[in-house]
Amino acid sequence: xxxxxxxxxxxxxxxxxxxxxxxxxxxxxxxxxxxxxxxxxxxxxxxxxxxxxxxxxxxxxxxxxxxxxxxxxxxxxxxxxxxxxxxxxxxxxxxxxxxxxxxxxxxxxxxxxxxxxxxxxxxxxxxxxxxxxxxxxxxxxxxxxxxxxxxxxxxxxxxxxxxxxxxxxxxxxxxxxx
Numbered sequence: 001x002x003x004x005x006x007x008x009x010x011x012x013x014x015x016x017x018x019x020x021x022x023x024x025x026x027x028x029x030x031x032x033x034x035x036x037x038x039x040x041x042x043x044x045x046x047x048x049x050x051x052x053x054x055x056x057x058x059x060x061x062x063x064x065x066x067x068x069x070x071x072x073x074x075x076x077x078x079x080x081x082x083x084x085x086x087x088x089x090x091x092x093x094x095x096x097x098x099x100x101x102x103x104x105x106x107x108x109x110x111x112x113x114x115x116x117x118x119x120x121x122x123x124x125x126x127x128x129x130x131x132x133x134x135x136x137x138x139x140x141x142x143x144x145x146x147x148x149x150x151x152x153x154x155x156x157x158x159x160x161x162x163x164x165x166x167x168x169x170x171x172x173x174x175x176x177x178x
Contacts, residue, residue: 012082019082023075030067034060054125058142061126062119065143108145110162115144118161128171132157132164 009016041056077087102109117123119142124130128139130149135157137149147164149157 015082019075019078026071034063054127055122058125107162111145111160114161123167124169128169131168132159
């Protein structure tokens, strides 16, 4: 087994270096792009984050997480092909498994869709004081799947985005005038 791995490394040294380079460059580029996105929105006031800054920070976390998953999948597929594994059946199988999981995990899909609309509609962002259901606290993390709140007693509340029906955002002091 050890000889097999050594032979593969010797035969594919350039490809392995290329894959590792793509991995690290991809992650670095992703972080630089998100940092640039957040800095474009930054108004220079470090003491107080604006709504746009909070939204950019929240979207930045989502983009980095999603981008990292995509990078890991591509690198894994490239590594499998180095070992002589035909990735075409792997991709086809992943598609079929993804379809089966999609039907079986409808609540997960609902959470993701709800999370998407929470972010797009800017209902709340990291640092906002909100009331979701009977729980009130500051938003400490938003993912596509869930929202995490922490109250004044440092109690943490996790809720699936698909279960959120009504939100009161006490940090948005916008007056609505029809």
